[in-house]
Every structure is written in structure tokens, then in C-alpha cells.
Amino acid sequence: MATISLWLLRRCRASGVLTYKTNNVRRCSQFSSSYQLSTATVGEKQAFDVDQAASLVKDLRNNFHSGKTKSYEWRVVQLQRIMRMLEENQKKIVEALYKDLAKPEPESFFWEISITNASCKLILEQLKGWMMPEKVQTNSATMSLSSAEIVSEPLGVVLVISPWNFPLLLSLDPVIGAIAAGNTVVVKPSEISSATSSVLSNLLEEYVDNSAIRVVEGSVAETSALLEQKWDKIFFTGGERVGRIVMAAAAKHLTPVVLELGGKCPAIVDSNVDLQVAARRITAGKWACNNGQICIGVDYIITTKEFAPKLIEALRNELEACFGKDPMESKDRSRIVNSSHFKRLANLMDEDKVSDKIVLGGQRDESQLQIAPTILLNVPEDSLIMQEEIFGPLLPILTVENLEDSIEVINRKPKPLAAYLFSDDEQLKTKFVQNVSAGGMTINDTRRHVFVSGLPFGGVGKSGMGSYHGKFSFDIFCHKKAVLYRSFAGDDKMSYPPYHTYKG
DSSP: TSSOOOOHHHHHHTTTTOOOOOOOOOOOOOOOOOSSSSSEEEEEEOOHHHHHHHHHHHHHHHHHHHHHHGHHHHHHHHHHHHHHHHHHHHHHHHHHHHHHHHHOOOHIIOOOOHHHHHHHHHHHHHHHHHHEEEEOOOGGGGGGGEEEEEEEOOOOOOEEOSSSSSSSSSHHHHHHHHHHOOOOEEEEEOOOOOHHHHHHHHHHHHHOOOEEEEEEEOOOHHHHHHTTOOEEEEEEEHHHHHHHHHHHHHHTTTEEEEEEEOOOOOEEEOTTTTTHHHHHHHHHHHTTTTGGGGGTSOOOEEETTTTTTHHHHHHHHHHHHHHHOOGGGGGOOOOOOOOOHHHHHHHHHTTTTGGGGGEEOOEGGGGGGGEOOOOESSSOTTTTGGGGGOOOOOEEEEEEEETTHHHHHHTTSSOSSSEEEEEOOHHHHHHHHHHHHOOOEEEEESSSSOTTTTTTTEEEGGGEEEEESSSSHHHHEEEEEEEEOOSSOOOGGGGOOOOGEEEE
């Protein structure tokens, strides 16, 4: 399927992660009575207030202080149960993701289930080594009979607030890191992706240790009640506006935060590229994953005036190859998440100085929450579409006389979560890496850097702070405690007063 990354399929199979199944998926057993903090019984709402949030945190802190989450065995069991949960409930998860976002089934499997499973698998392979104290050299002569090490200790009780666009992956991936580090954790899924939130809540309650890992469903009231509490770390994925609210709430308790926020991710396209390959990879990075509703998707392109028509034609061809002659009828595209976001995107297109810049697409159907892949050429830089993160299937293309001027265009804007360059010019690659500040980069493709477990994933400046993935997920939820061991032998008199007796 044109919309699916085949290399990821091979990677999943080669590494022993889930086998994709469309039939005969094992169904989970009947759910036990759920620890629903926001609902008492089905359809009967129970307020989740500050007092309940405080009680929840107190319970989790008591369980953390019992010491059980610090053991290697407990951490391994929880991660194994999450892997089993994903394997046994693939169909249930895929159905929830389709209900929330109309995600194509293969896309849900690869981008949500497989990547989450791979995170667990990597940590299970490496966790024992990560937990071992890291020896540090003591190079001072006065420390000759001493030894030193760095001990990775869990922070305590952490809060994970996740977004709606990847409601399974971006809920569980940080939770997996928190568990690996030995913490107790509360995850607050997005109420916008309510079907996945409900499934996630029920499944985690069934599969993992609820005395240490809990889910709070709900909306603004529940999130506000949680943010009133003292946490040992807050991990938030979402937009800049809510990120500011989270950071302000955390500051009251001096709680450290990880903010994964996004931003306007640029792609510079040189004329010396393999145009078909570049267009295919841009299409995948913009439209073939969640219909543009992805924080690392291409937000706008910069290329030269002469090359722009060729690039637009190549993108037109690739879009047709992926989604057919009428992309509005394609079953390989997610829908816009809700009416509010649909209207926001429509407003970006309908702005007076933007509406006549559409060169491809522009079709929309609010009843189906669908907007066709849309390309706009040379929109003004002061337009709304160039001021805020698009988070949808709209792609502006800006043109410059000299491609090196594109770096100045990027640097006039806040630092993005990701930046992309398509070029075979080694000097331009070097200049791009050295002069563009972004959370991460991929050269001659999009998004791929986030799949390398040895690379940190996170933002810089307005696109966020803190990073995770692989060992970084373990480290972000740990305190690196400095420990020095000294012998009673070898005490030196010059360390103590009276100093005037020292004849050095």
C-alpha cells in the first residue's frame, strides 16, 4: 500500500515484534470492574475533583515508597504485560483508532501498536544494563582510596498527559519509560480521542499493576485537578498554549517538566534531487500519516522559483499514486479529528491573502471531516497559515531566489520540532545542520530520525524541552544520583584546620 512504510514492516518482522493480523485476532477476556476515576458506572458521571486527585497521588506515593516499583522484576513484568496487551487486543485498538480518527488499519498497526511494542522490546533487552550504577573515575590524588558512581534512581510519582493524534503511542511510550525507570505513573489521555482513551483505560486496568499505574479519563476539569498536585515529573505532549499552562502549574511545586510541543517544521528542497523519490517522501511526511495531523510532519516547503512548478507537478503525481484521482474518496487517509479543527483549517485556507494561492486540492466536506491534500504557492509570511502550526493536510510552498536564503527564512521563525533538507549538495547539508536549530533533522527524507532509538526525540525553544526514546526514555524519568565512597584510610591532614600547621 502506497501509504505504508514498507521498511517499517520489514523492521518489525525482523526484530520479532508483532505480526500484523487482520483475522483471528485473539479477543481479551471480560474486563473486571474498572477503576474509573471519572465515571462510576457506564453513563453515570462522577466528579473527579482536587480531593480525589490528591488521594490518588497519595496512594501512588505510598506504593512507590513501598519499594516494589524499584525492582527489576516488577518493571519487566509490567512491560511484558503491555506487550501482551497490545498483541491480544489489536482489533479492539484498531477499531477505537478508526472511530476517533478514521485511521486506516495498517496505519494504526504500524504507527501505534508496532512502535509501542518495539519500545517495550528494546527496553526489556537493555534495562538490566541501564539500571546498573555507572562507574566514574576519581582522578584526584586525594581521592586515591575512593570510588564514585552515578546511580539512576526513579523520581517517584509522574504524570503523563497525552494528545489525540496518536492516542495510543503517545500515551504509552512515555509511560513505558516511566515504568522502566521504576516510577508510579498516572496517564491522562486526550478526551478528543475518546474511544481510544476508553479502550486504553480498560486495558491498562486489566493488564498492569493498578497500585502503581493508573489512568484518569476526562477533560479540562480532570486535567486541572491533576495539575494542582505535586508530581515528581510531568510529561506533556500537545500544543504550545496548553504547554504554557502545564509549565505554570508545575512551577508552583518546582516540578520538572518534559514538553513535546511541535511547531512549524520546514523542508528545503534543492533542484539536484531525485524528484520522484523526494516527492514520494514528502507526501509520506505530510499526508500519508494521520492526514497531516502529526507534530513532525512537513509544515511548509522552501524551494527556488524555477524549481517550484516541477516540484508541484511531482507532488501531484505522488498524491494521485497514493490516494487516487479523487483523494476525498480515498480510504487511506485519516479524517480531521473534529469539527473545531476542521473549521480552524478552513479558516487558514479562506484568509483573504491566502485563498487565491491554492494550486492543488482545496476540496472539503465538513460532514465527513475531510479536506483534500492541498498545496498553496507563495502565501504571505504574515498570513495565519505561516504563523501557526498547520496540523492538517495543507502545505504552503515558499520560493526564494537562492536556496541558501531559505535558512534565513527558517531562522526568522521559532525553532521547530523537526527540519528537513532534500539535497545532494554536501556544503548545503553542512550549512543546514550547523545553522538551523531544530529538535531533530532528517536529510533527504522525513520523520525517519524518530525511529532511531539511539537518537533523542524532543524539541528546542518553543517546540519543547526534554527528550525521550530508547535509553533517553529511561533517563528522563530518573534522577542521576552522584555517589562517592571513601575509605577510612589515607586521611590527609591538609583538609582540616588549623591550616597554618601545614608546611606544604
